[in-house]
Structures are given as structure tokens and as C-alpha cells.
Amino acid sequence: MNPQAKRPVRYGATPEEAAFYRDLVARHGSPLLVVSREALRRQYQSLQHQLPGVSLYYAIKAFPHPAVVETLAELGCHFDVASEGELELLRALRISGRKTIHTHPVKKVDQIKAALRGGSTTFVVDNLDELKKLTPWRHRVGVLLRVAFRSPSAAVDLSRKFGCLPEQAKALALEGQAAGFQVRGLSFHVGSQSTDPATHVAAIEACGRLIGEINREARHPLATLDIGGGFPVDYAQAGFDFDAYFAPIREALAALTDDLHLIAEPGRYLVAPAVRAVSTVIGKARRGDRQWYYLDDGIYGSYSGQLFDHAVYPLQVLRDDRPRHPAVLAGPTCDSIDVIAEGLELPELEEGDLVIGHLMGAYTAATSTRFNSLNAAKVVVVE
Amino acid sequence: MKVFEETLYDSVSQCFRIDKLYYESKTEHQHLMIFHNAFLGRVMTLDGIVQTTERDEFIYHEMMAHVPLLAHGGARDVLIIGGGDGAMLREVCRHPAVERIVMVEIDRQVIDLAKEYLPNHSAGAFEDPRLELVISDGMAFVKECEADRFDVIISDSTDPIGPGEVLFSDDFYRECRRILRPDGVMTTQNGVPFFQLDEVRDTRERMGRHFRDQTFYAAAVPTYHGGIMTFGWGSDDPALRQLPVETLAGRLAEAGFTTRYYTPEIHVASFALPRYVLDAIQ
Numbered sequence: 136m137n138p139q140a141k142r143p144v145r146y147g148a149t150p151e152e153a154a155f156y157r158d159l160v161a162r163h164g165s166p167l168l169v170v171s172r173e174a175l176r177r178q179y180q181s182l183q184h185q186l187p188g189v190s191l192y193y194a195i196k197a198f199p200h201p202a203v204v205e206t207l208a209e210l211g212c213h214f215d216v217a218s219e220g221e222l223e224l225l226r227a228l229r230i231s232g233r234k235t236i237h238t239h240p241v242k243k244v245d246q247i248k249a250a251l252r253g254g255s256t257t258f259v260v261d262n263l264d265e266l267k268k269l270t271p272w273r274h275r276v277g278v279l280l281r282v283a284f285r286s287p288s289a290a291v292d293l294s295r296k297f298g299c300l301p302e303q304a305k306a307l308a309l310e311g312q313a314a315g316f317q318v319r320g321l322s323f324h325v326g327s328q329s330t331d332p333a334t335h336v337a338a339i340e341a342c343g344r345l346i347g348e349i350n351r352e353a354r355h356p357l358a359t360l361d362i363g364g365g366f367p368v369d370y371a372q373a374g375f376d377f378d379a380y381f382a383p384i385r386e387a388l389a390a391l392t393d394d395l396h397l398i399a400e401p402g403r404y405l406v407a408p409a410v411r412a413v414s415t416v417i418g419k420a421r422r423g424d425r426q427w428y429y430l431d432d433g434i435y436g437s438y439s440g441q442l443f444d445h446a447v448y449p450l451q452v453l454r455d456d457r458p459r460h461p462a463v464l465a466g467p468t469c470d471s472i473d474v475i476a477e478g479l480e481l482p483e484l485e486e487g488d489l490v491i492g493h494l495m496g497a498y499t500a501a502t503s504t505r506f507n508s509l510n511a512a513k514v515v516v517v518e
Numbered sequence: 519m520k521v522f523e524e525t526l527y528d529s530v531s532q533c534f535r536i537d538k539l540y541y542e543s544k545t546e547h548q549h550l551m552i553f554h555n556a557f558l559g560r561v562m563t564l565d566g567i568v569q570t571t572e573r574d575e576f577i578y579h580e581m582m583a584h585v586p587l588l589a590h591g592g593a594r595d596v597l598i599i600g601g602g603d604g605a606m607l608r609e610v611c612r613h614p615a616v617e618r619i620v621m622v623e624i625d626r627q628v629i630d631l632a633k634e635y636l637p638n639h640s641a642g643a644f645e646d647p648r649l650e651l652v653i654s655d656g657m658a659f660v661k662e663c664e665a666d667r668f669d670v671i672i673s674d675s676t677d678p679i680g681p682g683e684v685l686f687s688d689d690f691y692r693e694c695r696r697i698l699r700p701d702g703v704m705t706t707q708n709g710v711p712f713f714q715l716d717e718v719r720d721t722r723e724r725m726g727r728h729f730r731d732q733t734f735y736a737a738a739v740p741t742y743h744g745g746i747m748t749f750g751w752g753s754d755d756p757a758l759r760q761l762p763v764e765t766l767a768g769r770l771a772e773a774g775f776t777t778r779y780y781t782p783e784i785h786v787a788s789f790a791l792p793r794y795v796l797d798a799i800q
């Protein structure tokens with residue numbers, strides 16, 4: 136985490152906006168995470184538009200909330216599950232396991248059984264030992280092989296922990312098929328918040344070549360390419376050009392043989408912009424030349440993503456008074472790392488003032504803790 | 519339009535139109551549905567897998583009950599493991615010579631639901647005075663049961679993932695052998711070998727250890743998608759499955775009921791297995 140990181144701050148709010156936040160807090164208390172179903176739909180439609188022909192599997196781990204899952208399911212979204220709990224969330228919503236793939240490359244046998252009971256029949260693996268765990272169900276399941284491609288630009292590089300080397304993929308695919316498995320295709324995940332499309336493009340091209348090579352020898356052609364997640368959101372609020380970002384990825388996909396099934400597992404892109412955090416100033420102190428404001432949510436709560444996910448969320452204060460003073464925003468726990476932002480210039484805030492965190496849907500509530508026995512921010516769903 | 523899509527296999531799947539939903543479980547741990555389909559009648563599914571339909575359940579239940587009972591010829595004590603919908607019980611009850619039927623079902627709720635929503639399955643059989651209903655884990659029951667108690671055991675289990683799993687274990691077959699009388703016979707539900715060939719292989723290995731004569735017999739149950747399904751067969755007397763049609767016909771006539779699928783000819787023929795199944799269990 137870097138509370139010093141350069142961070143966009145919005146000062147002031149329209150009267151409607153301010154009234155909206157104050158009304159939510161009056162009705163539901165504080166802190167809150169406000170899920171906008173409309174923003175979620177917009178993100179889903181935007182990604183469909185950017186990646187035509189790609190079936191989207193929302194990575195539930197990003198924000199495992201029923202309202203998010205339900206809203207996306209209504210639009211025809213599929214789901215990336217990585218645990219039994221995520222499947223139970225789907226089951227409670229009566230969403231068929233048929234709409235899922237199980238993407239965790241390392242699983243206990245009991246987790247495999249639970250996944251099968253939940254109707255999830257496509258599994259991602261990246262080595263022979265993991266494949267062998269599926270042997271009792273080899274005629275039932277489909278398998279995707281995860282290949283590792285390192286991403287220098289991603290905030291979270293996920294090809295370090297998982298994925299076989301590209302040069303191992305062929306042997307794995309052929310051995311898997313020889314052992315009676317339905318090896319469906321390849322998958323990769325370049326890492327999260329990957330801001331340079333070149334990583335996706337290189338991985339898509341490499342997988343296209345690998346699939347071609349493997350299919351020259353495979354008895355069943357590999358027919359699916361899962362391009363993972365990693366699509367970024369604009370935390371820096373610097374006018375990130377999404378069209379320019381997605382265009383080369385789209386082109387790389389278009390250059391593949393057109394009978395491939397294409398899958399993506401977006402988490403952040405879909406859900407980050409759909410959630411705002413609303414916190415309240417609960418105390419203030421003058422320390423040296425800086426004004427400290429203590430909020431009722433922090434690093435151990437909704438802002439945990441600053442630690443685990445390396446995200447720097449855009450903030451908003453509802454006042455736009457002058458002058459502004461050097462200020463620190465801290466969380467409610469007694470720990471000294473519970474500091475959301477330093478080096479801010481803020482107008483004088485009062486106890487009871489609201490601070491809004493934007494783009495706070497992905498890996499926020501999902502990783503928040505109960506440290507100090509504080510309650511998690513309440514999730515409120517709005518249209 | 520609402521559709522049930524089966525989740526058994528990754529690459530292929532059968533779909534049933536849901537014409538009217540009668541029941542859907544509310545727990546997070548399993549998903550049970552009972553619905554109507556215009557062709558199949560009432561359909562029960564559990565965790566995305568078809569369990570039974572009114573239209574074709576007779577094939578499954580007649581074959582699983584009448585084949586061992588008529589092969590045995592003098593069964594008095596019958597044990598049914600599972601079978602909560604009551605249809606296996608219904609078929610066993612049709613044998614007048616049977617004196618005692620113990621049915622061990624792990625989930626009371628399945629019985630209650632079936633009585634309410636699938637009444638044609640049990641057709642009143644739960645009222646038969648010969649029935650002793652035990653709500654318990656089948657494995658625990660057979661472990662605790664005294665030796666030599668039953669003439670026929672019918673294991674009417676669900677898919678071997680989840681609670682049904684122990685009913686496909688080496689231990690279970692051993693215990694069943696122990697509580698069967700020496701001339702007894704056991705049958706089990708063993709899946710569709712076209713899609714799940716490993717299941718016959720596994721059962722041959724595990725059940726084969728405990729019975730001198732272990733094999734399978736087969737019937738096609740249309741909504742258990744994929745061609746024939748197999749039933750596991752275990753006894754210590756190979757002659758039990760080599761009875762002539764005439765003997766079976768005589769026993770059926772004596773029992774005095776009519777069937778819709780079972781015939782003595784089918785009984786004999788059902789032990790003929792396709793080459794791919796024979797190769798798998800060789």
C-alpha cells in the first residue's frame with residue numbers, strides 16, 4: 136500500500152449528489168458500499184461491445200455479492216468460480232452450474248466434488264498432478280490448461296503463481312487426452328489491472344499458435360481460448376482511453392481461427408465502477424502541520440484493496456471550500472498502517488462529513504477484515 | 519421459457535422444458551426441483567441431475583426390483599437402500615411372498631416431498647404393513663445390521679458424488695454381503711456406461727471382491743441420457759442369473775402381477791452386455 140501515492144481527489148458535489156449520499160447514510164448508517172445496478176449493466180454492455188463474440192464469465196471473487204451476480208445473470212453473464220462458497224452463492228440464486236467454469240488451478244478433491252455437485256464441469260489445471268485429481272470424473276469434465284505469460288504492466292502479476300510454461304502446454308494437452316480427458320482448450324490470466332494491451336495481445340497470439348500446433352497432433356482439437364481477466368479501470372482518472380486499449384486485443388482475437396469458443400473472466404472491469412464507498416469523518420486531530428481526519432472505514436475494511444490489490448482509489452469530499460490544508464485520511468482501527476491517504480490537500484472537514492471512494496467494487500469488501508471487531512461496511516444496492 | 523439443463527457432463531447436456539414448477543428447495547447445500555414436463559410428467563432433479571420422471575420410472579424400478587426378486591425365487595426379507603421416492607418399494611410390495619421390507623433412506627424430507635409431489639411413485643406403498651422404514655445413513659445401517667438377515671438387497675442410490683458416495687464403496691459391498699443370506703443377491707444402480715465407463719470398472723473391482731458372481735445387467739431408461747444404464751449384480755451363486763425363461767415366467771405368474779417393461783425374456787437378455795462394457799470389466 137502506498138498512502139502517499141498520487142491520487143485523484145474530487146472537491147465538491149452537485150446538490151443532487153450530496154443529497155443522494157446524505158440520504159443513504161440517514162437511512163442505512165455509515166460506512167456503506169453502494170452498488171449501482173445500472174453502472175454494472177453499463178460495464179457489462181461496454182465489455183460486450185469491446186470484446187464481441189467473447190462469452191463473459193464474471194470473476195465472482197472480485198465482489199461476491201448476490202445483487203451483483205443477479206444483475207449480471209439477468210444480462211446473460213456467465214460466472215468464473217474458484218471456491219465452494221462462490222458456487223453456493225450461485226445455487227442460492229438458482230443460477231445453473233452450467234453457466235460456470237471453475238478456474239482455480241489448485242483444488243482439494245472435496246472441492247472438485249462440491250463443484251461437480253454444483254454443476255460446474257469445466258476445470259482449469261496447469262499440471263499433470265492436478266489433472267490426475269480429476270481422474271475419477273474424467274469422462275464428465277472438460278479441462279482448460281492454464282498457460283503462464285508474465286505481465287510487466289499488471290498491478291497484480293498472476294502468472295508467477297499459476298500456469299504452465301507455453302512449451303509445456305502441448306505435452307500436457309496430449310497426455311491429458313491420452314488419459315481420457317476432454318481437454319477443451321487453453322486459458323491464461325495476465326494479471327489484474329493490466330494497463331498495457333500488449334500483454335493480452337502477445338498471450339492471445341501465443342495461445343493461437345500453441346492451439347494450432349497442438350491440434351496437428353491432438354485427437355480432439357482444442358476449441359476454447361479463455362483470455363482471463365485483468366481488464367483495467369481508470370483509478371488515475373486521467374482519461375484512460377478504453378477504445379485504444381481494447382482495439383488491439385479485439386484485433387488479436389479476430390486473427391484467430393473463427394471456430395474457437397472465446398471466454399473471458401473479467402472481475403475488476405465489470406464491478407469496480409459499479410460501487411462507491413461512503414464513509415464518515417468520526418474525529419479529527421491536528422498533528423504537526425497536518426490535519427488528520429479519522430473515518431469509519433479504512434485499510435482493514437473497504438479500503439483493504441489498497442493493501443492487497445495495490446489500488447489507489449479516487450476520493451471525493453462533498454465540500455469545495457478554500458483554503459485547503461495538508462491532510463491525512465485515516466481508518467478507524469488502532470493500527471498505524473490504517474491510513475487511507477496522506478499528502479492530500481483538503482478543505483476543512485467537520486465531524487459527520489462524508490468522504491466518497493470511487494471505483495470501489497473490485498477486491499474491496501472481498502478482502503476486508505473484522506479487525507478491532509468493527510463491522511464491515513453495509514452493502515446497499517441502488518438502481 | 520424456463521428450461522432444466524442437466525449438468526452431468528461438460529460436453530453434452532439434455533434439456534427439459536419446465537412447464538410448471540411444483541417445488542424447489544431453499545437450502546444452499548442442495549438444489550432439488552420437482553416440475554412438470556408435458557411429455558415426461560412429473561420430474562425430480564437433484565443438483566442438476568435427473569433423478570426420476572413419471573414417464574419412464576417404471577423401466578428402472580421394475581428392472582431393479584423384479585430381476586433379483588424373481589431370480590431369487592423365495593425372497594422373504596428385502597432391504598432397500600435409498601429409494602426415497604417410494605417407487606422401488608411399490609415394485610417390491612407387488613411380490614406377495616415377501617414378508618418384510620426394510621427401507622433405509624437418509625433424508626426424511628425426500629419421502630415427504632415424494633408423497634406430496636410424486637404420489638404415483640409410491641402409489642400407497644408407504645402404507646404397506648410389511649414396511650419397516652428407517653431414516654438413517656445406509657452405510658451405518660448395514661454396518662450395524664446382524665449377518666444373514668436379507669435375501670435381496672437393492673441399492674437405489676443417487677449419483678456417486680455427495681451422500682451417495684459411500685454406497686459405491688468397497689466397505690459397503692462387504693457389509694451388504696455379510697448381511698445377505700448365502701443364497702441372497704444384491705443389485706445396485708450403476709450409471710450409464712456410455713458416458714461413465716469408469717463406474718462399471720470401479721464397481722467390478724470393489725463389488726467383485728465380495729461376491730463370487732459379480733456382473734451387470736442393463737436397460738435403457740430414456741431420461742438417464744446416454745443409452746443403456748447398468749445395474750450391478752452380486753451373489754455367490756452364478757446359477758441365479760442363468761435361469762431359463764420358463765422358470766422366471768412361472769415365478770412371475772405365481773406372483774400374479776403384470777408389468778410394463780419387465781418380461782422373463784428381457785430378464786434373461788439384460789445380462790448380455792455390449793463388447794465395450796465387457797472390455798472395461800475384463
Ligand SMILES: Cc1ncc(COP(=O)(O)O)c(C=O)c1O
Pocket residue numbers: 194197215238239293324326327328363364365366400401402403404497
Ligand atoms: C483466474 C482468474 N480469473 C479472473 C480474475 C479476475 O481478474 P480481474 O478482476 O483482474 O479481471 C482473477 C483475479 O484474480 C483470477 O485469478
